[in-house]
Amino acid sequence: MGYREEFILQPGSRLHLARIDPSCKGKHESSEKAAPVIAESLARMRALQYLLYADASQSLLIVLQGLDAAGKDGVVRHLFAGMNPQGTRVASFKQPSAEEHAHDFLWRVHRHTPARGEVVIYNRSHYEDVLVVRVHALAPREVWSKRYALINDFEQMLAESGTRILKFYLHISPEEQLERFKRRLDDPARQWKISESDYSERTLWPKYIEAYEEAIERTSTKLAPWFVIPANHKWFRDLAVSQIVADTMSDMKLKTPPPRVDLADIRKKYHAAAREMR
Ligand code: AMP
Ligand code: MG
Numbered sequence: 001m002g003y004r005e006e007f008i009l010q011p012g013s014r015l016h017l018a019r020i021d022p023s024c025k026g027k028h029e030s031s032e033k034a035a036p037v038i039a040e041s042l043a044r045m046r047a048l049q050y051l052l053y054a055d056a057s058q059s060l061l062i063v064l065q066g067l068d069a070a071g072k073d074g075v076v077r078h079l080f081a082g083m084n085p086q087g088t089r090v091a092s093f094k095q096p097s098a099e100e101h102a103h104d105f106l107w108r109v110h111r112h113t114p115a116r117g118e119v120v121i122y123n124r125s126h127y128e129d130v131l132v133v134r135v136h137a138l139a140p141r142e143v144w145s146k147r148y149a150l151i152n153d154f155e156q157m158l159a160e161s162g163t164r165i166l167k168f169y170l171h172i173s174p175e176e177q178l179e180r181f182k183r184r185l186d187d188p189a190r191q192w193k194i195s196e197s198d199y200s201e202r203t204l205w206p207k208y209i210e211a212y213e214e215a216i217e218r219t220s221t222k223l224a225p226w227f228v229i230p231a232n233h234k235w236f237r238d239l240a241v242s243q244i245v246a247d248t249m250s251d252m253k254l255k256t257p258p259p260r261v262d263l264a265d266i267r268k269k270y271h272a273a274a275r276e277m278r
Contacts, residue, residue: 003240004247007227009220015213015228022173024230031235038235041242042082048246049119051254053087056117058162058252062245063122065131066170067208068198069180071231072123075170078238079245083119092123105129105147106154113158126151127167130215135207148218159223166248167224168241169216170231174205 003026009015028034052058062079064072076090091112100108106126114120130147133139155165172180181198184190201208220226227244231237 002243002247004227004244007229007240007244009216009226009228011221011225013217013220015217017171017209017213017228020171020228020230022171022176022230023232025233025236026240028236028239031233034235034239038239038242041239041246044246045079045082045242045249046084048249048252048254049083049087051256052119052249052252053084053117055254055257058164058254059114059116060119060245060249060252061114061122061158061163061165062119063125063127063165063167064170065125065127065168065212066231067172067177067205068195068201069177069184070170070172071234071237072170074234075168075237075241076121076123079121079242082242082246087117088119088121089114090121090123093125093128106150110154114163116162126154127215127219131208131211134211135204148215151219152221152224155219155221155224164248164252165224166245167220167226168244169212169226169228170237171228172231174202176232177202 006026028037052060064075066072080088080090089112091109093108096108109122109126112120112122126147129139130144130151134141134144159165181194184194216226216228227240229237229240
């Protein structure tokens with residue numbers, strides 16, 4: 001069984017995050033032992049992304065969600081190590097700008113969906129509109145509660161248009177989050193990442209978990225499944241995500257497209273050009 005089957009939330013099932021061990025290491029003992037497995041997934045991903053770009057008939061959208069310091073930025077760096085910058089993009093979603101706020105909640109994400117041939121990673125996403133918006137009551141319940149169905153329709157529409165969708169929740173423990181905050185405090189290279197809100201949001205942990213559980217349960221669909229990734233160990237998180245991405249791309253039946261020209265004709269032109277050079 002691969003990690004895809006292990007960490008997917010099957011459509012229609014309940015999610016109890018407290019029952020999922022964020023420190024899971026799978027069958028791997030250490031980051032050193034996992035390194036060749038990670039390298040293999042990245043190599044597969046690189047080859048498949050080349051085909052996706054060449055084939056230009058389908059696209060891939062990867063959604064990353066998780067609490068502060070869960071490792072979203074780390075996963076972006078890791079996945080891009082396995083992809084050519086040509087044909088890949090990341091879109092990060094922060095507090096909406098005035099212009100974004102003046103539109104429906106899907107407007108800003110829809111503009112960044114992958115074109116055919118592209119891979120796009122969303123670092124945060126339209127899910128913020130049923131997470132932070134719910135936890136902080138930035139919109140009334142009757143507004144955000146309708147969004148699950150709207151999100152499912154939107155993602156269904158993207159899937160019908162040739163976009164594969166993978167959604168990852170990076171699952172860390174509160175202890176691990178605090179440990180990471182401490183490392184940020186102690187490391188001048190990371191202090192820029194610290195924000196006041198990291199600590200105030202932390203006190204809302206149970207509310208966020210509740211919001212995440214409901215969001216993931218209600219929007220894990222056949223065409224746009226959620227995966228809950230144990231993320232206390234960065235290497236295990238990277239291993240699981242890259243394996244799931246590579247396995248999914250393998251299923252997309254990507255093939256080198258046939259030449260768009262008559263090769264016999266082009267060969268004649270080539271030989272004529274070569275003769276002229278002599
Ligand atoms: P970061 O990802 O650490 O740069 O922080 C981005 C911040 O923007 C987080 O606190 C998010 O919760 C917040 N954010 C993202 N989308 C929304 C949204 N739709 N409404 C309100 N806040 C948001
Ligand atoms: Mg943050």
